[in-house]
Amino acid sequence: MQVYAFWNNKGGTGKTSLAFQTICCYANNNRSKRVLVMDVCPQANLSELFLGGLVHHGADNLLKRQGESQRSTIGGYFQLRLPSPYQVPTFQASDFITKSSDYNNFIPKNIDILCGDPILELQSNAISTLANNQIPGTDTWIKIIDWLVDFLGQLQGKYDTVFIDTNPSFSIYTQIALSTANRLLLPVMADDSSRRAIKNAFSLIYGLKLPSEIYLQYAFAERLRKANRKLPLVHLILKNRLTQYMGPPSAYAAVLKAIESDVETLIESNSDIFTFKNKADGVVDIRDFQTTGVVAFSRGCPFYKLQSGRLELMGKRVQVQEEYRVNCVEAIEKIVSHL
Numbered sequence: 449m450q451v452y453a454f455w456n457n458k459g460g461t462g463k464t465s466l467a468f469q470t471i472c473c474y475a476n477n478n479r480s481k482r483v484l485v486m487d488v489c490p491q492a493n494l495s496e497l498f499l500g501g502l503v504h505h506g507a508d509n510l511l512k513r514q515g516e517s518q519r520s521t522i523g524g525y526f527q528l529r530l531p532s533p534y535q536v537p538t539f540q541a542s543d544f545i546t547k548s549s550d551y552n553n554f555i556p557k558n559i560d561i562l563c564g565d566p567i568l569e570l571q572s573n574a575i576s577t578l579a580n581n582q583i584p585g586t587d588t589w590i591k592i593i594d595w596l597v598d599f600l601g602q603l604q605g606k607y608d609t610v611f612i613d614t615n616p617s618f619s620i621y622t623q624i625a626l627s628t629a630n631r632l633l634l635p636v637m638a639d640d641s642s643r644r645a646i647k648n649a650f651s652l653i654y655g656l657k658l659p660s661e662i663y664l665q666y667a668f669a670e671r672l673r674k675a676n677r678k679l680p681l682v683h684l685i686l687k688n689r690l691t692q693y694m695g696p697p698s699a700y701a702a703v704l705k706a707i708e709s710d711v712e713t714l715i716e717s718n719s720d721i722f723t724f725k726n727k728a729d730g731v732v733d734i735r736d737f738q739t740t741g742v743v744a745f746s747r748g749c750p751f752y753k754l755q756s757g758r759l760e761l762m763g764k765r766v767q768v769q770e771e772y773r774v775n776c777v778e779a780i781e782k783i784v785s786h787l
Contacts, residue, residue, distance in 0.1 A: 501748025
């Protein structure tokens with residue numbers, strides 16, 4: 449089972465937008481593969497897209513799933529784990545999974561989703577406390593970190609590919625998500641904060657260039673290694689929201705070049721954390737989706753199913769140009785071709 453996680457500890461990089469379009473395109477191109485989406489973000493924006501988007505009541509549909517007698521979300525699953533956090537309880541993973549196409553006709557039928565839930569924020573402090581308890585003979589942190597591993601363990605043979613959307617933070621539920629993945633997809637923007645975010649990401653996940661050795665014993669990478677667990681490998685770096693018209697604007701060119709240089713340096717010094725050996729095999733340029741993206745995401749619609757022309761959006765007529773729609777499709781296909 450291949451498990452991909454979209455993550456960057458900087459918000460606003462288009463992580464959820466890219467995740468939605470990439471997952472739909474991947475599932476559509478691979479109809480024989482069964483795909484599971486895990487929304488490990490309290491904002492649950494990805495879940496709303498899969499359940500209909502703004503136009504087709506995605507938020508209301510998500511609220512219905514949260515309101516089931518068995519809360520049918522990741523929050524419901526975590527709620528089940530809290531009373532006995534270090535032992536795997538009896539449960540049915542299918543109780544928490546939603547068939548996306550039952551709510552959104554645009555979604556391929558081979559996609560299921562473990563919906564996101566804002567209750568994650570309320571659960572976070574309790575989960576963190578439990579993860580740091582001191583119990584002789586028990587690695588409490590790894591027991592908590594394995595919650596989603598336990599969930600997937602019950603689904604062996606049912607799904608071929610798993611995609612995880614994460615929160616920009618490095619909170620305990622984000623660590624649970626990242627420890628479950630074996631491949632990392634890292635979206636970045638053409639700005640200095642994205643360049644810093646890449647460095648921070650490698651520090652947080654892989655323990656590179658920590659400010660002091662005092663942090664080593666608490667580092668995510670070190671704690672996983674002590675438990676003989678593998679770290680996720682960087683599979684793609686997605687340079688997102690480049691201009692639709694003329695490639696990277698000259699004002700951003702220096703930053704983009706610096707980001708690529710940083711990546712090349714990391715490949716040379718820490719090749720074991722990448723799935724690729726050459727920058728060209730792991731860095732993908734993504735055009736700005738512009739109006740096409742606004743319409744697609746409001747409808748919870750993959751680009752390949754979106755119609756061009758004048759479309760209604762919240763009582764207004766919006767123009768989707770076919771050339772731009774095709775550009776969006778090609779950008780997502782480029783990502784999928786690397787999976």
